Amino acid sequence: xxxxxxxxxxxxxxxxxxxxxxxxxxxxxxxxxxxxxxxxxxxxxxxxxxxxxxxxxxxxxxxxxxxxxxxxxxxxxxxxxxxxxxxxxxxxxxxxxxxxxxxxxxxxxxxxxxxxxxxxxxxxxxxxxxxxxxxxxxxxxxxxxxxxxxxxxxxxxxxxxxxxxxxxxxxxxxxxxxxxxxxxxxxxxxxxxxxxxxxxxxxxxxxxxxxxxxxxxxxxxxxxxxxxxxxxxxxxxxxxxxxxxxxxxxxxxxxxxxxxxxxxxxxxxxxxxxxxxxxxxxxxxxxxxxxxxxxxxxxxxxxxxxxxxxxxxxxxxxxxxxxxxxxxxxxxxxxxxxxxxxxxxxxxxxxxxxxxxxxxxxxxxxxxxxxxxxxxxxxxxxxxxxxxxxxxxxxxxxxxxxxxxxxxxxxxxxxxxxxxxxxxxxxxxxxxxxxxxxxxxxxxxxxxxxxxxxxxxxxxxxxxxxxxxxxxxxxxxxxxxxxxxxxxxxxxxxxxxxxxxxxxxxxxxxxxxxxxxxxxxxxxxxxxxxxxxxxxxxxxxxxxxxxxxxxxxxxxxxxxxxxxxxxxxxxxxxxxxxxxxxxxxxxxxxxxxxx
Numbered sequence: 357x358x359x360x361x362x363x364x365x366x367x368x369x370x371x372x373x374x375x376x377x378x379x380x381x382x383x384x385x386x387x388x389x390x391x392x393x394x395x396x397x398x399x400x401x402x403x404x405x406x407x408x409x410x411x412x413x414x415x416x417x418x419x420x421x422x423x424x425x426x427x428x429x430x431x432x433x434x435x436x437x438x439x440x441x442x443x444x445x446x447x448x449x450x451x452x453x454x455x456x457x458x459x460x461x462x463x464x465x466x467x468x469x470x471x472x473x474x475x476x477x478x479x480x481x482x483x484x485x486x487x488x489x490x491x492x493x494x495x496x497x498x499x500x501x502x503x504x505x506x507x508x509x510x511x512x513x514x515x516x517x518x519x520x521x522x523x524x525x526x527x528x529x530x531x532x533x534x535x536x537x538x539x540x541x542x543x544x545x546x547x548x549x550x551x552x553x554x555x556x557x558x559x560x561x562x563x564x565x566x567x568x569x570x571x572x573x574x575x576x577x578x579x580x581x582x583x584x585x586x587x588x589x590x591x592x593x594x595x596x597x598x599x600x601x602x603x604x605x606x607x608x609x610x611x612x613x614x615x616x617x618x619x620x621x622x623x624x625x626x627x628x629x630x631x632x633x634x635x636x637x638x639x640x641x642x643x644x645x646x647x648x649x650x651x652x653x654x655x656x657x658x659x660x661x662x663x664x665x666x667x668x669x670x671x672x673x674x675x676x677x678x679x680x681x682x683x684x685x686x687x688x689x690x691x692x693x694x695x696x697x698x699x700x701x702x703x704x705x706x707x708x709x710x711x712x713x714x715x716x717x718x719x720x721x722x723x724x725x726x727x728x729x730x731x732x733x734x735x736x737x738x739x740x741x742x743x744x745x746x747x748x749x750x751x752x753x754x755x756x757x758x759x760x761x762x763x764x765x766x767x768x769x770x771x772x773x774x775x776x777x778x779x780x781x782x783x784x785x786x787x788x789x790x791x792x793x794x795x796x797x798x799x800x801x802x803x804x805x806x807x808x809x810x811x812x813x814x815x816x817x818x819x820x821x822x823x824x825x826x827x828x829x830x831x832x833x834x835x836x837x838x839x840x841x842x843x844x845x846x847x848x849x850x851x852x853x854x855x856x857x858x859x860x861x862x863x864x865x866x867x868x869x870x871x872x873x874x875x876x877x878x879x880x881x882x883x884x885x886x887x888x889x890x891x892x893x894x895x896x897x898x899x900x901x902x903x904x905x906x907x908x909x910x911x912x913x914x915x916x917x918x919x920x921x922x923x924x925x926x927x928x929x930x931x932x933x934x935x936x937x938x939x940x941x942x943x944x945x946x947x948x949x950x951x
Contacts, residue, residue, distance in 0.1 A: 361468040363546035388471040389419035420463040434698035486540035572611035590637035592657035593629025600650035613648035619706040665696040699735040712752040746800040751824035754831040790856025
């Protein structure tokens with residue numbers, strides 16, 4: 357589809373004034389921005405040669421922010437599921453009274469720039485826009501670094517750069533109707549024939565003030581936002597001076613934020629304020645709870661500008677009467693609420709990758725606390741064609757699919773992707789005499805060292821990948837008929853795989869010296885992200901033996917037994933019933949997730 361773009365490379369402010377004679381209550385704006393870029397072309401393709409894949413790079417994770425009459429309306433874009441596509445976001449505008457108004461944008465162009473359309477207001481990407489290059493405000497700029505040339509750790513994070521905002525170069529109030537843009541440049545336009553995906557939702561933007569602020573003995577302000585979130589900050593200056601801004605996920609000690617994080621990223625910038633009352637905010641995304649501000653005499657006016665996927669707090673609820681357990685539940689629920697974005701992501705401080713195994717836990721936790729499956733659907737489509745590097749991670753795609761289908765009954769996704777799932781998401785083609793002895797990719801067996809218990813990491817016939825191969829075959833057998841395919845070949849292969857591996861382990865018993873760790877790590881995927889070890893401690897807690905709670909009506913329940921097994925059972929209507937274990941003697945412990 358041909359689209360016209362405002363073609364500016366680097367960091368740009370854009371404005372478009374318009375006037376209406378009657379109120380407009382239901383206008384919407386559609387935006388298509390440059391895509392996220394990748395480190396290598398191979399990251400866009402399914403590969404079976406063991407090489408790394410799916411690494412994001414270049415510029416900010418966000419490419420635009422949209423304002424209407426000075427109010428922030430939306431930001432984006434999402435990563436495209438089809439790597440040839442651009443993602444289109446549509447935002448509803450607030451009610452507009454008769455008179456003058458202005459749409460304004462910050463955007464980061466790398467190839468085309470940005471396309472904007474509002475049919476009801478007759479606003480398009482045309483020559484009526486005015487733009488200002490602001491590469492001297494946001495430094496350095498994305499187009500100067502089109503690829504990551506070194507390993508990003510120790511930097512601000514993948515796809516981000518230190519911004520070191522210079523408020524002396526910022527035209528204040530440029531998003532407002534009263535601003536004079538007569539000195540700004542006319543736009544340059546370019547047409548491009550592109551493939552378009554529509555985003556099924558937009559990021560939720562929320563503003564959070566610190567729950568506490570205090571001054572250290574040497575004059576630094578320590579701000580705690582109460583919980584970790586993905587976003588940026590805004591800070592109001594108090595004088596014409598530099599302020600040192602340090603963000604972090606934890607405190608290094610009582611008076612210092614750990615801005616050089618355990619993930620080895622570094623959230624440390626110098627912001628230059630033109631004078632008192634000037635408000636600056638960064639563009640790129642960080643993940644943090646604490647802010648340390650140096651150079652302010654008085655208490656700083658600071659906000660966290662958070663972005664995340666839509667989330668309804670009323671979808672789930674839990675009260676146990678045990679403070680530690682309730683806090684764990686809240687922690688896990690807030691992790692899903694504030695850390696889900698366009699798809700399940702490893703973390704925003706480090707790799708920003710949709711990993712298969714991480715997504716397995718994230719998806720099941722998401723299903724336990726939310727009734728919205730859109731993040732799961734986007735993640736599932738993306739993961740199938742963006743596989744990451746370890747043997748076991750690729751093998752987690754089919755168990756992930758199994759959980760997704762049990763919860764959503766989305767058989768259209770299954771049918772659409774069946775051939776790819778069979779050919780590219782399982783290693784069963786490599787079976788010889790019922791077993792896979794050599795895998796084409798590196799394996800990771802990602803357990804803590806003390807859990808390995810003499811597991812033979814160099815064995816050619818690895819226990820864990822072969823277990824997962826069997827699991828993959830069972831998933832293909834289970835869902836083949838729903839895709840209109842024959843399940844018999846997968847059932848036959850699964851039987852052969854299990855029979856052959858039983859014989860193998862009887863001869864090589866040392867491979868199986870970690871049965872307990874295998875059960876804990878591979879099979880115990882608990883609700884709300886609790887680790888197997890945490891569940892074990894909770895199960896053995898004397899306080900849980902006499903738990904007595906009041907049930908809540910009209911929702912799916914979580915009941916407890918001593919087996920530490922997680923079940924999910926879904927009728928094909930998409931309704932979800934979840935069970936989690938603690939002790940069979942417990943009656944009445946209730947935890948709800950609304951369908």
